[in-house]
Amino acid sequence: MKVFKTKKDLKTYFSNLIPKKSKIGFVPTMGALHKGHLSLIRTSLKENSVTVASIFVNPTQFDKKEDLEKYPRTTERDLQLLKDVGCHVVFLPSVEEIYNQNVSSERFDFDGLENEMEGKFRGGHFDGVGTIVKTLFEIVSPNNAYFGEKDFQQLQIIKKMVVKNHMNVHVIGCPIYRETNGLAMSSRNERLSIEQRKEASIIYSTLLEVKEKIKVFSVKEVNNWVISHFKKHPLFELEYFTIADEETLKNVSEISPDKKYRAFIAVYADSIRLIDNLSLNN
Missing domain, CATH: 3.40.50.620 (HUPs)
Known part of the structure; x- marks a missing residue:
């Protein structure tokens, strides 16, 4: 080399x-x-x-x-x-x-x-x-x-x-390379405590739930659920969650069958910022 x-x-x-x-x-x-x-x-x-x-x-x-x-x-x-x-x-x-x-x-x-x-x-x-x-x-x-x-x-x-x-x-x-608990691999993960790293599985599990919920509930209802979900977790603070058009990255208020969408999330564990996303189409 x-x-x-x-x-x-x-x-x-x-x-x-x-x-x-x-x-x-x-x-x-x-x-x-x-x-x-x-x-x-x-x-x-x-x-x-x-x-x-x-x-x-x-x-x-x-x-x-x-x-x-x-x-x-x-x-x-x-x-x-x-x-x-x-x-x-x-x-x-x-x-x-x-x-x-x-x-x-x-x-x-x-x-x-x-x-x-x-x-x-x-x-x-x-x-x-x-x-x-x-x-x-x-x-x-x-x-x-x-x-x-x-x-x-x-x-x-x-x-x-x-x-x-x-x-x-x-x-x-x-494709995103993930740790065994689903946490997206990042150089920042090394700064997490053992407990934070373990509990950070909530980020990916939330996205997986969003993928299922969006089939039944409105975008607004899913957004409200994510906000409520993180308010119950003491180790993480939600910075933002959005469902956006993959091409324009603009957040959307409803889902159309002919477009591609992703759920995007940013979370703080103390001062450590973690981001993730998931396709909602496949």
Whole structure:
């Protein structure tokens, strides 16, 4: 496995050692890797001749400085995991390498996708995501890029960015990788107490119940049930729950048989923020 810390060295490697017709798969990460990340790497390895992962904790997508400071950094462990799974190339840049002296975001128009759900609670977050993903795509020039569906809004926004910027990258969403109790795998899970991690099964079980209830009850009734359900649980505070159109991400008041919908949820366990979502169509 090759590890590069500069754009110049990575591009030199690609231009000199990678056959021109090689298909490149790319998995951008912020490190603190878990089985969900590794499942993306394995998918890329199956579908491409060269798989590249990046590890970069991107400062411009954090709306709270303390979240950036607390984000786990486990670089040596991450590199070993990537080597063990068979990743070919790792891009490990510094903040200076990516941003030079200007640590700021581009401004993007994602046709309103950025204003829904996460966008209402995390100011500037998706400009930061768009900035780093666009930059990494320009550096790596992948054919395929892989993202987990846990961050479904992010996935849709990256697909929109690729279209609007005429980038020749196929963005692929991969199923959410879950812990045995259903909790969506996240680097933040490591910060949960043993009790919180166990009880966090309520998030996924709630989504599963929503999928059944929406067949019988109205969207408003289901929303009210979720709010009431979390008020009874002492360990978790509901930030938001919404049923939204998969394409526009706008919340809906009724379900039509010809459209695709997802239930989205964000929950706090003390200061630790957990998100999840579930398709309501299959």
